[in-house]
Amino acid sequence: MAANRKAYFVGYMVHKLLSVALLRRPCDDRDHYGNKRIDLSGPLLTSLFRHLFRAMAKDMRGRLQKEMDNQATSLPINNQTMNADTISKGMKYAIATGNWQVNRGPVRPGVSQVLNRLTYASALSHLRRLNSPIGREGKLAKPRQLHNTHWGVLCPAETPEGQACGLTKNLALMTHVSIGLSDSARISELIEEHADNLEEIRTSQLKGATKVFVDGNWLGIARDANELLDLLVSLRRDLKISPETSIIRKIDDAELCIWTDPGRCCRPLFIVQPASENDEGPQRLAIRKSHVKKNDEELLVFNSLLEQGVIEYLDIEEEEVSLVAISHDRLADKENIYSREYTHCEIHPSLILGVCASIIPFPDHNQSPRNTYQSAMGKQAMGIYTTNFQQRMDTLAHVLYYPQKPLVTTKAMQHLHFRQLPSGQNAVVAIMTYTGYNQEDSVIMNQGAIDRGLFRSVFYRTYCEKEERIPNSQLTQKFERPGSDTKGMRDGTYEKLEEDGLVAPGTDIKGKTVLIGKTAPLADAGDSVNTAQAQYQKIDHSILSRSTETGYVDSVMVSTTPENTRFVKVRIRAVRIPQIGDKFSSRHGQKGTCGMAYRQEDMPWTVEGVVPDIIVNPHAIPSRMTIGQLIECLLGKVLCQTGDEGDSTPFTDVTVDNVAELLHNHGYQKHANEVLYNGHTGRRINAMIFIGPTYYQRLKHMVDDKIHARARGPVQILTRQPMEGRARDGGLRFGEMERDCMIAHGAAHFLKERLFEQSDRYRTHVCDHCGMIAVANLSENTFSCQVCGNGSHVSQIELPYACKLLFQELMSMAVAPRMFVS
Structure with missing residues (x-):
């Protein structure tokens, strides 16, 4: 940068600083999303590669210098002078561990993560996740709060509870992150034609002139700012320059800012044609029915609308200098014309939501935390996570036997493939108290429905092992059935192993069954003076199934690694039938565990003979205000009569009265209340009961995976106190608070038994x-x-x-x- 250009820029910075100090302009908001850039995989890998390449070059320089100091006549570039593994090993390590370190800076953990594939929605959501680089222990509320600039770019509902609340965010459905197509050189040439260069102007010309910036560089002052703005916008709409380019005219600051850098959040909006001076009517969208018809007929992709100039991408800063209509109706309303200066129009207001929140029916009728809870639980629901799950060897997988597409859908679902890969079932749900086994967020389930396959699922777990080379020797491990010459045999059943050391598909597995037999030769076998030790030729490295899991061997795969060593994967299959203690949830954050499963004849029934699959407690509704669930149930009941799919997209004209009237027309009480009869006595229940179909999800938290108890068992070597954790058959912790309770009760002998006699x-x-x-x-x-x-x-x-x-x-x-x- 030339000296006088640098001087001008320093002056511009000082002027801005003084303006803030004199309270003439506000401070920049660091939570404003226009001031943020997102690191995508491209720039992250680029910076890592640059760091590793420099490290390799530095190492190479040192080695060559050493050769020169030894008066070498020639300097060959080979393995002696260059460590070729520096880059590949460095990148493999970073991607495998997620620890990203560039230029001796701090290590950034969790940059690369294993894709969550519990359900299809959880995989999509994981791919759209953002991490704010702020410490999780920070108590500052501002970075966690929803900001005005998040509208349309980040989902307002989908964020975790607890420490990362508001720091881990998710992109909205239509958000596009700019990848920085380098048009800045071309734009700079254009600006030189329509603006005076900063090096050629006098200082007196600056007053009142519009300053032109490209990616933060002050290039000059515009001769005619309106003409330059119109030219750049028309070039962007004609795709002569990148559609990601952001063009911002700040009239108050007399600035024209153009951004082409990567990492900016953009979103598509309909272009609104400017109103003509003579026309008194409403403004019109640039898109026409002919465009929509053409797109339907020719199956054109979304980008064709960009080429046709009917939509364009706006980033957050440019959106702030645009006037965007919330819907087409606002433009078409001839009687209440709010403005004739609209520049853009929203495609649909529901596009402010992310992947998981778009699955919720009527989210605009729920209390907002409930949508946040469902966004988290939707990732834990079982379904079909991918169509080729039988060919995949995932570490953990849950597959629902009979997943159904929901009766009540949203427009976004067809684009998220939720109908093809659903994660739940349409259950008949009654909201009532019945025998008291559905208190405190538990639900009563129909055992007859469970026997017919309701929420039945299959659980897969994969065990992996490979034959590794023993360090500092030529010996390798081997898959085989360990025999009497093998030392250190595990506490498990070896009978299920075949001669090749593997279990056969279809074998039934109980806890602590050896699945993969593997041995390693002892380096000093036969050299031992001790005759008892001399009989051992090998040491056991076999893999056992978990002590708490049972099932069948589903498939066994044997293959080789790139290093030409064998590896094996064994997949175990177990059927999981819903039982007391398993967790279920509606799509509205109404989660509950199964408190009781009654036989069908003990469940209440309607005059038509309909028996509910699930009975939910009415106390779950008033304080949580999940009215969306009630409307879903109401609409679902109508759809059972009509055979249609219902639309529950948020911010539409559907009202409770519309749905109630439709239900009334089909001969039901308009608010879905029915007379039910007690399954135990056969008598009529006095109250009218709200009953209808609601989409329920089975969550991955099952009692079989959590149940744990122990009398005596393994202890730690160091302190001789019981081990910790279910996987290690550990003890149940009697903590400080439990101790305090016993002291308060005066139960001294019990306290001594817990903390001393039953411990160490x-x-x-x-x-x-x-x-x-x-x-x-x-x-x-x-x-x-x-x-x-x-x-x-x-x-x-x-x-x-x-x-x-x-x-x-x-x-x-x-x-x-x-x-x-x-």
Whole structure:
């Protein structure tokens, strides 16, 4: 940059700073999304490659310098002078671990993640996720709050609860992130034709002139700002320059800013034709019925509308200098014309939502946190996550037996393929109290419906293993059935293994069954002096199934890695039938566990003989205000009569009265209330019951995966206290709060049993003279204190093993903890 151009830019910066200091202009908002750029995979990999290439070049320079210092006559470029693995190893490490480090900066964890494939919607949602680089422990509320500039770009509902709330966001359905097609050189040439260069003008010309910026560089001042603006907009609409280009005319600041850089959030809007001076009528959209008809007939892609000049992409900053109509109706309203200066029109207001929120029916009738809860739960629902699931070997997979497309759909669902790959079933739901087994967000289910396949699912788990080379030797591990010459056999069943060391497909599996037999040769086999050890030639490295899981071997796959070593994958299949304790949810954040499953004859029934599949407690509705679920049920009941699909897209003209009238026309009570009869007594239930079809989801949280209890079991080596966690058959933690309760109750003996006798009780001996731990030989009944030499006055005590360990660690630091017995 030339010196005087740099001086002008410094002056511009100082002027802006003084304006803020004098309160003539507001501070820039750091939460404004126009001031943010998104790092996509391209720029992230580019920066990583640049860093690794520089590291390789630096290493190469050092090696070549070393060769030159040794007076080498020629400098060949080979493996001695260049480490060719630097780039490939560095990129593999970064992608495998997600730890991104560039130019000795801080390590950014979680940049690459394993795609979540629990359902199809969760995979789509994961691909549209954004991470704000702000510490999760920060208590600042501002970065977490919904900002005005998120409209249409980020989903207002889909964000996690808890620490990452508002920091992890999701792109809205139509959001496009600019990839930075480099048109800046061409635009700079255009501007030079229509603007005066900064190096050629006098300072006096600057006052009142419109400054022209391209990607933040001040290029000059416009001769005619309106003409230049119109030219650039027409070139963008004709696709002569990239449609991602952002053109912003800030009249108050006398600036024309053009942005072509990557990482800006853009979204498509309909172009509105400017009103002519003579015409008094409403403005019109540039898109016509002919465009829509042509697109339907020729099956044109979305980008064809860009080419036809009827839509264009606006980024957040350009949207702020545009006037956007919320709907076409606002333009067509001849009587209440709000403005004749509209530049654009929304395609549809429902496009402000993201992938998961677009699955919710009538989200505009729910309390907003409920939509957020459903956006999180929609990712945990079971369905068909991909059509080729039988050929895939995913670590974990849940597949619903009979998934159904919902009766009540939204317009976005057909584009998200929710009808083809659904994750739920249409259940008949009654909202009532019945026997009390649906209190506190539990639901009563119909055992007859469960027996007929309602919410039945299959669970797949894949175990992987490969034959690895043993470090510092030529030996490799081998898949085989371990025999008597194998040391370190596992605590499991080896009978199911075949000669090749693998289980056959169709084998039934109980807990701790060996699935993959693998051994490694002992490096010093036969050299051992100990005859007991000499019989062992190999050591066992077999893979066992989990102790809590049962099922059948679904498929076994054997293949080779690029390094020419064998690897095997074994997939286990288990049928999961809904039972008490399993978790279910509607599409409105109304989650609950199964509290009871009654036989069909014990469930209530209507005069038509309809028996509900699920009974929900009425207390779940008033405080949560999920009116969307009630409307869904009402509309679903109408659709059962008409055989249609219902449209529950938000921000449309559908009202409760419309739906109620349709239901009334089909002979039902207009608010879907019916007389029900008690399944136990056969008597009529006095209250009218709200009943109808609602789409319910089975969530991945099942009681079989959570149930845990233990009497005695494995302990930690260091402290001899019970292990932690269900997978390790650990104990149940009796924590500080539980201890406080027992103290408050005065249950001293129970407390001692929990914290001492059932945990790490230990017996040792202490010297009565000096209080230090004494040496005891109980078989010979001899005692001696190593500190003071006392051999007669020794007492036996009981204390926690962790306490004894602490005392011994203190003794190793020359601190003497003395215990005296009264």
